[in-house]
Amino acid sequence: MNGGEFTSLQRVLxxxxxxxxxxxxxxxxxxxxxxxxxxxxxxxxxSDASQVAEMQLRMxxxxxxxxxxxxxxxxxxxxxxxxxxHFFSDGPPNAGPPPIHSPQHIDALTTPDPESSPVLxxxxxxxxxxxxxxxxxxxxxGVVMSPFSIPVMQMGFERYLNLxxxxxxxxxxxxxxxxxxxVNWANAQLxxxxxxxxxxxxxxxxxxxxxxxxLKTGLKVAKQTLSRINGPTATHLASGNCLPILEDIATTxxxxxGVSVLExxxxxxxxxxxxxxxxxxxxxxxxxRWTAAQAEAAVKKAIAEAGPGGGFIVADNxxxxxxxxxxxxxxxxxxxxxxxxxxxxxxxERYED
Numbered sequence: 001m002n003g004g005e006f007t008s009l010q011r012v013l014x015x016x017x018x019x020x021x022x023x024x025x026x027x028x029x030x031x032x033x034x035x036x037x038x039x040x041x042x043x044x045x046x047s048d049a050s051q052v053a054e055m056q057l058r059m060x061x062x063x064x065x066x067x068x069x070x071x072x073x074x075x076x077x078x079x080x081x082x083x084x085x086h087f088f089s090d091g092p093p094n095a096g097p098p099p100i101h102s103p104q105h106i107d108a109l110t111t112p113d114p115e116s117s118p119v120l121x122x123x124x125x126x127x128x129x130x131x132x133x134x135x136x137x138x139x140x141x142g143v144v145m146s147p148f149s150i151p152v153m154q155m156g157f158e159r160y161l162n163l164x165x166x167x168x169x170x171x172x173x174x175x176x177x178x179x180x181x182x183v184n185w186a187n188a189q190l191x192x193x194x195x196x197x198x199x200x201x202x203x204x205x206x207x208x209x210x211x212x213x214x215l216k217t218g219l220k221v222a223k224q225t226l227s228r229i230n231g232p233t234a235t236h237l238a239s240g241n242c243l244p245i246l247e248d249i250a251t252t253x254x255x256x257x258g259v260s261v262l263e264x265x266x267x268x269x270x271x272x273x274x275x276x277x278x279x280x281x282x283x284x285x286x287x288x289r290w291t292a293a294q295a296e297a298a299v300k301k302a303i304a305e306a307g308p309g310g311g312f313i314v315a316d317n318x319x320x321x322x323x324x325x326x327x328x329x330x331x332x333x334x335x336x337x338x339x340x341x342x343x344x345x346x347x348x349e350r351y352e353d
Contacts, residue, residue: 205240
């Protein structure tokens with residue numbers, strides 16, 4: 001601490017150590033919202049690394065949250081494999097047709113260089129610019145799609161599930177290619193200035209597959225991949241359930257898990273105590289319809305349930321703030337965290353939902 005004041009990075013590191021900093025940290029994982037600030041289309045916004053960096057800094061100044069989000073959109077990671085991206089006027093970019101047309105395609109698949117992709121080079125440029133501006137004061141969050149989950153965009157969901165269950169040899173060949181790409185991409189971001197890497201892994205959620213199957217597949221992939229990433233990681237299941245596999249996730253070496261609004265936050269906190277910190281669990285879909293009062297109530301509830309003792313970062317539960325969420329609501333979330341998140345949380349002992 002500097003003169004008793006925490007920087008955002010110090011605040012986050014303290015809570016990850018399961019201790020209480022000055023207040024509960026919070027992340028606004030803002031991506032396409034930056035296009036509103038830049039007053040341009042989403043496609044134009046992501047075409048300019050310096051513009052993305054500038055808007056991240058402007059949004060941070062306005063909302064007073066505790067991170068900068070060095071992430072563009074998920075389908076960017078499929079482009080080096082021959083994929084494409086479709087842009088929309090009011091929502092996140094989506095992946096185009098899957099570049100892996102058949103399981104046989106995997107036999108000749110090789111690992112592309114992340115920096116062969118223009119969009120991924122722009123992501124790295126953005127992270128370099130952010131690092132040059134904020135140094136070690138504010139965490140810069142990089143993102144990778146997990147090797148286990150990116151095949152949904154590489155192949156399509158049905159074809160990938162068929163591969164997973166019916167062609168294990170090709171499945172593991174695809175995992176090897178994806179693991180190498182994921183590690184290279186994560187480490188390139190860390191070298192560019194990212195403080196930590198968010199490992200998005202929604203297919204591992206028990207919303208999608210059973211715990212038994214996760215132990216045989218997604219968990220093995222995560223352990224192999226995360227052990228080769230040269231920096232701290234957070235695992236995010238993109239609003240999928242995690243409680244049945246929470247203790248398993250803790251064995252991967254990740255520090256944080258993104259948790260769903262569909263699960264009990266108090267139960268999650270108890271299960272994760274001393275092993276993982278929690279990130280969440282504000283409902284991003286409902287957030288688009290919230291009033292300022294509803295935003296404050298949701299933040300207050302989350303802090304009461306998971307804030308005591310550290311180990312909790314307030315954020316949305318999916319990993320991206322929707323386009324439809326208003327500036328008024330984002331300001332209300334910020335004000336609520338600054339009002340109700342100051343430690344010690346004596347009021348939380350008396351909180352009733």
